[in-house]
Amino acid sequence: MNRWLIENGTLVTMDPAAPIVHGWLAVEGSAIAGMGAGEAPEEEKRKARETVNGKGLLFLPGLVNTHGHAAMSLLRGLADDLALQDWLENHMWPMEAKFTGDDVYWGSSLAAAEMILSGTTTFVDMYDHMDRVAQVVEASGLRASLTRGVIGLCPPDVQTAKLNDAIQFARDWHGKADGRIQAMMSPHAPYTCPPDYIERIVAAAHELGLPLHTHMSESAAEVAQNVKDYGVRPVEHLDRLGLFSRPALVAHAVHLTDEEIALLAERGVAVSHNPVSNLKLASGVARVPDLLRAGVTVSLGTDSAASNNNLDLFEEIRLAALLHKGVSGDPTAVPAAEALRMGTVYGAKSIGLEGQVGMLKPGMKADLIAVSIAKPHFVPATDYVSHLVYAASGADVAHVWVDGKQLLRDRELLTLDIERIRFEAQRSFERLRG
Amino acid sequence: MNRWLIENGTLVTMDPAAPIVHGWLAVEGSAIAGMGAGEAPEEEKRKARETVNGKGLLFLPGLVNTHGHAAMSLLRGLADDLALQDWLENHMWPMEAKFTGDDVYWGSSLAAAEMILSGTTTFVDMYDHMDRVAQVVEASGLRASLTRGVIGLCPPDVQTAKLNDAIQFARDWHGKADGRIQAMMSPHAPYTCPPDYIERIVAAAHELGLPLHTHMSESAAEVAQNVKDYGVRPVEHLDRLGLFSRPALVAHAVHLTDEEIALLAERGVAVSHNPVSNLKLASGVARVPDLLRAGVTVSLGTDSAASNNNLDLFEEIRLAALLHKGVSGDPTAVPAAEALRMGTVYGAKSIGLEGQVGMLKPGMKADLIAVSIAKPHFVPATDYVSHLVYAASGADVAHVWVDGKQLLRDRELLTLDIERIRFEAQRSFERLRG
Structure with missing residues (x-):
C-alpha cells in the first residue's frame, strides 16, 4: 500500500494529548500510520515512497x-x-x-x-x-x-x-x-x-x-x-x-x-x-x-x-x-x-465521524491540510492556533489530502478541471437566469 | 511623465455617475488621466509606455x-x-x-x-x-x-x-x-x-x-x-x-x-x-x-x-x-x-482626501488595486460589488498601485523586502518577549 511521509512539519493535531507536534507524520493507504516529534525514524524514511517537506507549513485536520x-x-x-x-x-x-x-x-x-x-x-x-x-x-x-x-x-x-x-x-x-x-x-x-x-x-x-x-x-x-x-x-x-x-x-x-x-x-x-x-x-x-x-x-x-x-x-x-x-x-x-x-x-x-476524521492521530483517516505560513500575517511565530483562527484564510491552504490521496498541491486542483467547471457553471447560471 | 494604460478591464469605480465600466483607464504620473468604456482610443494606446491587460481582473480604488x-x-x-x-x-x-x-x-x-x-x-x-x-x-x-x-x-x-x-x-x-x-x-x-x-x-x-x-x-x-x-x-x-x-x-x-x-x-x-x-x-x-x-x-x-x-x-x-x-x-x-x-x-x-483617492475618476490619484476573479468564488459573474464584499478576500488582490506607481505585481511586493522584514520582525518580537 502506498506509504508517504511528512517531515519537518508543525502538526496542529487537535488531540489534547499532544496539541502541537514539531515533527513527522506517515500515511499508509487512507490512514495516518504514525507520527512523532523531531526527525522521522530511519525506518519511516525507508518505507516512504514519497516525502513532503513540511518546512513553512502548518498541518492540521481537514x-x-x-x-x-x-x-x-x-x-x-x-x-x-x-x-x-x-x-x-x-x-x-x-x-x-x-x-x-x-x-x-x-x-x-x-x-x-x-x-x-x-x-x-x-x-x-x-x-x-x-x-x-x-x-x-x-x-x-x-x-x-x-x-x-x-x-x-x-x-x-x-x-x-x-x-x-x-x-x-x-x-x-x-x-x-x-x-x-x-x-x-x-x-x-x-x-x-x-x-x-x-x-x-x-x-x-x-x-x-x-x-x-x-x-x-x-x-x-x-x-x-x-x-x-x-x-x-x-x-x-x-x-x-x-x-x-x-x-x-x-x-x-x-x-x-x-x-x-x-x-x-x-x-x-x-x-x-x-x-x-x-x-x-x-x-x-x-x-x-x-x-x-x-x-x-x-x-x-x-x-x-x-x-x-x-x-x-x-x-x-x-x-x-x-x-x-x-x-x-x-x-x-x-x-x-x-x-x-x-x-x-x-x-x-x-456527523458520526468521531475518531475517524477531525484530528491528526495514528489510525485515523489521512484527511489533512497544509497551511503556508511564509506570509506576513503569520509573523511573528507565536501561537499557531491563534494565527489559524484570527489571521488565516482559506487562501493560505497549500495542500489538501483526503483518505491519504492528494487533492490540492501548491493550490493546484488535482482531481477537478477548474477551467471546465467555471465555464459550465457560468453557462448553467446564464441559462437559469433566462 | 510616465503614462500607462489598463485595457480590457472591469472598473468598479465607486463613482455613482458610472459605477461599473468595462473598458480602459490611463494613468499619467501620479493621477488617473482618463478612462472610458470599450476599447481604448488609438491615441491612448500610442501615448502609453506600458499596458496592463485587464482581462480577468476587477479594478477598484485602493x-x-x-x-x-x-x-x-x-x-x-x-x-x-x-x-x-x-x-x-x-x-x-x-x-x-x-x-x-x-x-x-x-x-x-x-x-x-x-x-x-x-x-x-x-x-x-x-x-x-x-x-x-x-x-x-x-x-x-x-x-x-x-x-x-x-x-x-x-x-x-x-x-x-x-x-x-x-x-x-x-x-x-x-x-x-x-x-x-x-x-x-x-x-x-x-x-x-x-x-x-x-x-x-x-x-x-x-x-x-x-x-x-x-x-x-x-x-x-x-x-x-x-x-x-x-x-x-x-x-x-x-x-x-x-x-x-x-x-x-x-x-x-x-x-x-x-x-x-x-x-x-x-x-x-x-x-x-x-x-x-x-x-x-x-x-x-x-x-x-x-x-x-x-x-x-x-x-x-x-x-x-x-x-x-x-x-x-x-x-x-x-x-x-x-x-x-x-x-x-x-x-x-x-x-x-x-x-x-x-x-x-x-x-x-x-481623512480629508475626498476627491483625491477612494474613487476611480480622471484627475484623482492613481491609487488602485486589481482583484483577480479567475477563481471559483467569483463564479458566476453576476454582481461584482456583491462578490467584492461578500466573497473576496485580500488574498485575491493581484496588483496594487499608489500615486501611479506599482507596489504589488502578481502578488510580488516591489518596494519591500519581505524576507528581511519577516526575519527582523521575528527577531524584534523575540527580544521584546525576553
Missing part, C-alpha cells in the same frame, strides 16, 4: 463543513440584502425549480473546487438530484454526508415520490466512493414539512439506520409560526415527532430558549452553527456559548454560497470566535482553540 | 484603513481572548514600553507588507516613534495619515515632551513623501488624557492646521468612567474640550446615545468603525446603521494586528455588511455597495 447546499453556488451574488422568506420564496426557489441534474452537477463541482481550495475535506450537503452531488464527491475525492432534502408542501403522491427518492439515494450511495460518502435523511424544515411527513421520514431513517438532518429555528418568524401552527416551539415539535430518536444534526438553531438548549443536550442533538449566513439573512445570533456550556456539540457550516457568499470555513471559524465575544460582552467566549475544534473535531462528531 | 497601530503587528497572537483593559494594561503596554525605534520600523514594515498584499493603499496610524513609521511609508510607497498618539497619564514635563514630539513630527513630515504623508494630532483617548492636556493638543492642531484623531467610547466601562470623572459622556466631554472644532476622526464609537450621534453629525465628526477589533475585545457592536442614517461619515479600520489579528480590510468591509444585519434584524442594513463605500470613498472623506 475542515468539516456541516451545513450547505453546494449546487446553490450557481446563485452566488444573484440576490443579496433581503429577508430570509423573501430571499427564499422570490429569488432562490424560482431559480432552483429550474435546476436540472447537470446544473446540480456543475454547481456542486464549483463548490467542491472552492471547498478544496479553502481547506474543507468533509462537507454535509442537503439538496435535490443528490446522485449528481455524489458523483462530484466521487470525482473530487472529498468526503461527504449527503442527503436529499425534502419539502413536503405538496400533494401526498409527490411527498411519497420525494421520500422514495431520498430512500433510493441512501440505498444507492451510503458507504460508496471507498466509504467517503455517508447518507442522511432530511425533512427540509418543520415549516416546510407537515408533521406526519416528518414522522414518515424519521421512520425511514430508523429502517435504514441513518442519521437525520434538518433546518431548525433559523428565524424568529419561523419559530412564531411553529407555535401558532402546532402550539409548541420547534425543538419540542421535532422531539414529539421523533426526530431526535436518531442521531440528528440541526442547522442554524438561532432562536432557542434555555429549555430547548437543555433538551438538545439531553437528546444528544448536534447543532451546525452558520454565523455568516445567519448574519447576512438577519436571522440573528445563535446562543453558541450557552449551547457549548450545556454540552451540545456545535460545529460550523457555511450554508450555501447564495447566503454567505463563499465557502471558506476559516471565515466561519474566525467569526464563531469573534461574534459571540462581541455580542455577549464576554471576551473569553469561544476562545480560539474552541473555535478550531468546532471546525474540525466537533464537525466530525456531529 | 482601500483606506482609517485606524490602526502598524507596529503592533509584532504582538500578533501574543495575547488573545482577554478584556480590553486587561489586554492593554497587562499585555500590550508592558511590551510596547520596550519598543525601540527599530522595533517600530520593522513592525510597521510588516504591517505595510500585509496591507499592500491585501489591497490597502492608504492607512491611518497612531503610535510612537512616528518618524520610523513615516520612513516605512516613504519606502513602501503607501499613502498615510500619521499621528504621534500621546497618553497624558504622566508628569507635566513628560506631557509637554510628548506633545512637542507630536508637533515636531507633524512639522517634519506633513506633506512629505511626494505628498503621500499627512499628519494629524492625537490625544490617545479621553480616559488616558486629562482635560487640560486635550485642550493643549487641540490648540496645537489649530496652530498647525491639522485634523485630530482619537479613540472614543470603545467600551462601556470607559464611558461609565468618563461620566464618573467628568459628569458627561465622552462625546460631550470632547466637544467641550474643542476636539470637534477641527476636522476630527474618532475610532470605535461603539457606545453612543441618540444625542451623541446627533452631535457627531452636527460637528461633522468622522467615525472609524473597527468591527473585528470591537468583537474580539468584546467591546460591543457600534450603531453603524444609525450613524449612517444620521449622516455621519463612517469608514473602516482594522485596528492593530494584536486585536484583529490581520490587516485585511476586505474582512472589515464584509463584516460591516454582515454584522449590522444580524444584530439589528434588518437584512437591508449596510448593503454591499455601502460597505464598499465605507472601505473606499468614506475612508478618503474621513
